[in-house]
Amino acid sequence: MSEVVISAKSVGKTFGSGVDKVTALDDVSVDIFQNEFFTMLGPSGCGKTTLLRLIGGFEQATSGQILLEGKALNDLPPYKRPINTVFQSYALFPHLTVRQNITFGLEMQGIARKQADDRAEEMLELVRLAQYGDRVPSQLSGGQQQRIALARALAPAPKVLLLDEPLSALDLKLRKEMQVELKRLQTETGITFVFVTHDQEEALAMSDRIAVMKSGEILQVGAPREIYEAPTHRFVADFIGDSNFLVGNLVDDGAGKHAIKLGGGQVIELTQEVSGQRSGEVTVSVRPERLGLVAESKANANHLVGTVSTVIYFGTDTTYQIDLGNDALLTVRMQNGSGAKADFAQGERVGITMSPDSIRVLAD
Amino acid sequence: MGNIIRSKRFWLVAPAVVYIGFFMAVPLLQMAYVSMLERGDYGGVNWGVFSMDAYISFIFERDLMDNLVVNTDYLQIFARSFGLSAMTTVFALLLGFPTAFYISTQPQSRRNFLIFLVTIPFWTNILVRNYAWMLLLRNGGLIDGALNWMGIETGGLDVLYTPYAVSIGLTYTYLPFMVLPIYASLEKLDHRLVEAAFDLGADKRRAMTRVILPLAAPGIAAGCILVFIPCLGAYVTPELLGGGKFMMIANLIGSQFGAARNWPLGAGLGFVLLALVLISMMVYSFKFKSLPEESR
Numbered sequence: 001m002s003e004v005v006i007s008a009k010s011v012g013k014t015f016g017s018g019v020d021k022v023t024a025l026d027d028v029s030v031d032i033f034q035n036e037f038f039t040m041l042g043p044s045g046c047g048k049t050t051l052l053r054l055i056g057g058f059e060q061a062t063s064g065q066i067l068l069e070g071k072a073l074n075d076l077p078p079y080k081r082p083i084n085t086v087f088q089s090y091a092l093f094p095h096l097t098v099r100q101n102i103t104f105g106l107e108m109q110g111i112a113r114k115q116a117d118d119r120a121e122e123m124l125e126l127v128r129l130a131q132y133g134d135r136v137p138s139q140l141s142g143g144q145q146q147r148i149a150l151a152r153a154l155a156p157a158p159k160v161l162l163l164d165e166p167l168s169a170l171d172l173k174l175r176k177e178m179q180v181e182l183k184r185l186q187t188e189t190g191i192t193f194v195f196v197t198h199d200q201e202e203a204l205a206m207s208d209r210i211a212v213m214k215s216g217e218i219l220q221v222g223a224p225r226e227i228y229e230a231p232t233h234r235f236v237a238d239f240i241g242d243s244n245f246l247v248g249n250l251v252d253d254g255a256g257k258h259a260i261k262l263g264g265g266q267v268i269e270l271t272q273e274v275s276g277q278r279s280g281e282v283t284v285s286v287r288p289e290r291l292g293l294v295a296e297s298k299a300n301a302n303h304l305v306g307t308v309s310t311v312i313y314f315g316t317d318t319t320y321q322i323d324l325g326n327d328a329l330l331t332v333r334m335q336n337g338s339g340a341k342a343d344f345a346q347g348e349r350v351g352i353t354m355s356p357d358s359i360r361v362l363a364d
Numbered sequence: 365m366g367n368i369i370r371s372k373r374f375w376l377v378a379p380a381v382v383y384i385g386f387f388m389a390v391p392l393l394q395m396a397y398v399s400m401l402e403r404g405d406y407g408g409v410n411w412g413v414f415s416m417d418a419y420i421s422f423i424f425e426r427d428l429m430d431n432l433v434v435n436t437d438y439l440q441i442f443a444r445s446f447g448l449s450a451m452t453t454v455f456a457l458l459l460g461f462p463t464a465f466y467i468s469t470q471p472q473s474r475r476n477f478l479i480f481l482v483t484i485p486f487w488t489n490i491l492v493r494n495y496a497w498m499l500l501l502r503n504g505g506l507i508d509g510a511l512n513w514m515g516i517e518t519g520g521l522d523v524l525y526t527p528y529a530v531s532i533g534l535t536y537t538y539l540p541f542m543v544l545p546i547y548a549s550l551e552k553l554d555h556r557l558v559e560a561a562f563d564l565g566a567d568k569r570r571a572m573t574r575v576i577l578p579l580a581a582p583g584i585a586a587g588c589i590l591v592f593i594p595c596l597g598a599y600v601t602p603e604l605l606g607g608g609k610f611m612m613i614a615n616l617i618g619s620q621f622g623a624a625r626n627w628p629l630g631a632g633l634g635f636v637l638l639a640l641v642l643i644s645m646m647v648y649s650f651k652f653k654s655l656p657e658e659s660r
Binding site: 056057058077078079080083084085087089091092093094095104105108109152153156 | 554556557559560561562563564565566567570574575578579
C-alpha cells in the first residue's frame with residue numbers, strides 16, 4: 001500500500017459552549033493514502049465538511065491532531081498548507097479573469113508571471129476550457145465555473161485537493177459528466193483527492209475508498225464494493241443503496257456455525273463468522289437484488305417462504321414486496337432479462353433464494 | 365398586464381419626481397439665469413441685462429486701465445477647497461475602512477448595533493457639534509488641557525482656526541458617509557472568497573490587497589464621493605473651526621450673496637462647482653461601470 005498523506009488522529013471538534021455546545025466531530029481517526037480518491041460520505045450535519053475544513057486549516061481541532069506526511073498541521077494557517085480546496089460555491093474571484101484566477105495561487109508562491117501563465121494554459125487544457133482564459137467568472141456557466149475552480153485549485157500542484165460537495169449545484173446530466181471528469185483529473189494529476197458528498201451514488205462511482213460518517217463519527221471505511229456489499233452498520237446499509245433489514249435471534253449450533261431465527265420461526269443460515277461474543281437479538285441486512293424468488297413448489301428447506309404483497313414494474317427490473325409474516329417484509333428486485341422465468345402475482349406464495357454471503361450481521 | 369402594472373406603479377414615484385423636479389430644477393434654472401445677468405449696484409441683479417462678467421471675473425479682474433488680468437484669488441479658494449476636501453476624504457477613509465471592516469466581521473446582531481452607533485452623531489445639530497469641537501480644540505480647551513495635565517507641554521495647541529481644525533471637523537462630520545457604503549460592500553462580500561484566497565496561499569495582507577480591497581472598491585469609491593462632495597460645499601465647519609480666516613467655496617459663495625452683493629458671481633461660482641462635481645461623478649461611473657458583475 002502506498003504512503004499515508006493525511007492522517008487524522010483522534011480528532012474532535014466542538015462548536016459553541018455550555019448548552020449550545022455542538023459536537024461536530026467525535027474522536028475521528030482515519031488515514032488517507034497517496035494518490036487516492038477518498039470520499040467522506042454522510043448526511044448533512046455528520047461532520048464531513050468539518051473534517052474537510054480542519055484538513056484545509058479553516059477550523060482548528062478541539063482535540064487530536066491532523067498530520068500531513070507525518071508532520072502535525074495543527075497550528076499552520078491555510079495559506080501555509082500545500083493543500084487546496086474546491087469550494088461548494090466555487091468561490092471564484094469575480095474581479096479577476098479566469099486566467100488571473102488560476103494564476104492567483106501560483107503568484108502567491110512567487111512563481112514568475114510567464115511561468116504562471118504557461119501553467120494556467122496547461123490547466124485550462126486539462127479542464128478543457130482552453131479558450132476561456134480572458135473571460136470573467138460571471139460569463140461562465142455553472143459547469144464551466146466548476147472546471148475553473150478545479151483548475152485554480154490544481155494549478156499550484158497541491159499534495160492534497162479537498163472538494164467540498166463541488167457537484168451539488170450542477171444539474172444531473174452535468175453532474176454525471178463531472179464525475180467522470182473528476183476521476184480523470186485525479187488519475188492524470190496523481191494528486192490525492194478528498195471529496196465530501198452526501199450523494200451515495202456519486203461516492204460509489206468515483207471513490208477508491210469511502211468513509212461513511214454519521215453524527216461526527218466514521219462508521220465504516222472501505223472500497224465502494226466493500227461498503228456496499230458488506231456494510232457493518234445499519235446506518236451504512238440504509239444510507240447506501242436499498243437494503244432489507246430483518247431482526248432475529250442469533251443462534252449458535254455449537255460447532256461455530258451461526259443462524260438467525262426470525263420471529264415467525266423461519267431460520268436464515270449464515271456462512272460468515274460473527275464477530276465478538278454476540279448473542280440475542282441482532283439485525284441483518286441483505287440487498288434486494290441479491291434475493292431471488294422461486295415458486296413455492298420449488299422451494300426447499302433452506303428457503304424463506306412468504307406471500308407476494310406488492311409488485312412494482314420498473315422496466316429494467318421488477319420489485320416485489322414479500323410478506324414473511326410477523327410484520328417482516330422483504331423487498332426483492334429481479335431483473336427483467338430476456339430469460340426472465342418469473343412473473344409472480346400478488347398473493348402468490350413464493351420461496352426466497354439468497355446466497356448466505358449476501359447476508360450481513362450489523363453492529364447495531 | 366405587465367405594462368398596466370408598470371404604468372400604475374409610476375404614480376408611486378410621481379410625487380417625488382414632481383417635488384424634486386420642480387423644487388430642484390426651477391431654482392437651479394433661476395440661479396443659472398442670475399449668473400448670466402449684470403449685478404445690481406446694491407445687491408440683486410439687473411433683470412434682463414445679460415452679462416458674462418460673473419464667469420469672466422472667476423479667472424480675470426479688470427485693472428485700472430480696464431484690461432483683463434488673471435486673478436487667481438477665486439481659483440486659490442477652489443484649489444484650497446479641493447485640497448482640504450481631499451485631505452478630509454483620506455482621513456475619513458483611513459478611519460472609516462478599518463471601522464467598516466471591523467463591523468462587517470462581527471456577528472449579525474452586534475453589527476446592527478454598531479451601525480446604529482455610527483449614525484448617532486447625526487442626531488445632534490451640526491452647529492452644536494462644531495461648537496463642541498471648538499471647545500475641544502481651542503488653546504486651553506479639553507484636548508490641550510488634558511495634554512498639559514499629562515505633562516506634555518503644548519504651549520497652546522494652536523490647531524483651532526487652521527485648515528487642520530476644519531479638516532478634523534469635516535472628517536468627524538462625514539465619517540458615517542464613508543463607513544456606511546464601505547460596510548455595505550464588505551457585508552455583501554462572500555467570506556468564502558477570502559477563504560479561497562487563504563487557501564491559495566495568500567496571507568492576511570495579500571488577501572486584503574488582492575481580494576477584499578478590490579471587491580470593496582465600489583463601496584470605497586462611493587464613500588469617497590459621499591465625503592468629498594459635501595466637503596466641497598461645507599459652510600458651517602470652515603466658518604466656525606476655520607474662524608472665517610479660512611474660506612472655502614461655500615463661504616465664498618455665501619459672501620457674494622451677502623456682504624459682497626455680487627449675486628451673479630455667487631451664482632456663477634455655484635455653477636462652476638456643480639460642473640466640477642458632475643465631471644468627477646462621470647469619471648467615477650465610467651471607471652466602475654467596467655467592473656465585472658459579482659458572480660452568483
